[in-house]
Amino acid sequence: MRNGSGPKPEAAPPRRVPSVKALACTTLLGIALLAHVSDGDASRKPTTAQASPPLARPAAGPERDRSGPRPLPASDAARLRITDIGVDVSLIPLELDGAGALRPPPATAPTVAGWYADGTAPGAPGTAVVAGHVDTPLGPAVFHRLDSLSRGAGIEIVRVDGRTALFTVDAVELHAKDRFPEDKVYGGSGRPELRLITCGGDWSSDTGYGANTVVYATLTGTR
Known part of the structure; x- marks a missing residue:
């Protein structure tokens, strides 16, 4: 994020989800990364919030229409397109480290984003x-303009199976890293949803960014 980075619906075993601190921005070798901060909570274990929640569970994100397109089967993600902010980049798989924090894309590759491959497929x-x-020492990065997205903007994720998942933005919110709403961000209604996450808020040379920008989106079409 600025100076660094932000952080299958089959009847499969529950997926691991990044812990509440996994998307808190901190500074490592001058680069703000998605990582645990040294606040005594680094040992928190991942929850199962991202594992296919029951269909009857209330939506954890912004209110939305319950109707929608038929969900797609599981498939790896390959590419992300957001026309409104000029994003058209490759997606790489991301995984959790031993502490349950989401490993960010390499700071040396600011023009790629990553998807949590052990979680829900887009x-x-x-x-x-x-x-x-948001940015790296090399300059502005893939999510440099993420906070400028508006409700109704379109997001496309091209999948390895050749299908494209079309999402519509419901809301864009800024969450302080010490009050990161884990259930709201990682939870869902059982319908296909998407979260785009990067660093945001004020930046400090000592602690990095103080918040995360989170985009909430819902599947509204496929092709």
Whole structure:
């Protein structure tokens, strides 16, 4: 994120979800990364909030229409397109480290974003998570303009199976890293949803960014 980076719906075993601090921005070698901060909570274990929640569970994100397109089967994600902010980049798989924090894309590759590959596949029922840098020492990065997205903007994720999941933005919110709403961000209604996450808020040379920008989106079409 600025100076660094932000952080299948089958009847499969529950997926691991990044812990509440996994998307808190801190500074490492001058680069603000998605990582745990040294606040005594680094040992918090991942929850199962991202594992296909029951269909009867209330939506954890912004209110939305319950109707929608038929969900897609599980498939890896390959590319992210957001026309409104000029994003058209490759997606790489991201995983959790031993502490349950989401490993961010490499700071040396500011023009790529990553998706949490052990979580929900984009377009499948549940909440898919995509993370990327705002900027790095190399300059503005893939999510440099993420906070300028508005409700109704379109997001496309091209999948390895050749299908494209079309999402519509419901809301864009800024969450302080010490009050990160884990259930709201990672939870869902059982329908296909998407979260785009990067760093945001004020930046400090000592602690990095103080918040995360989170985009909430819902599947509204496929092709």
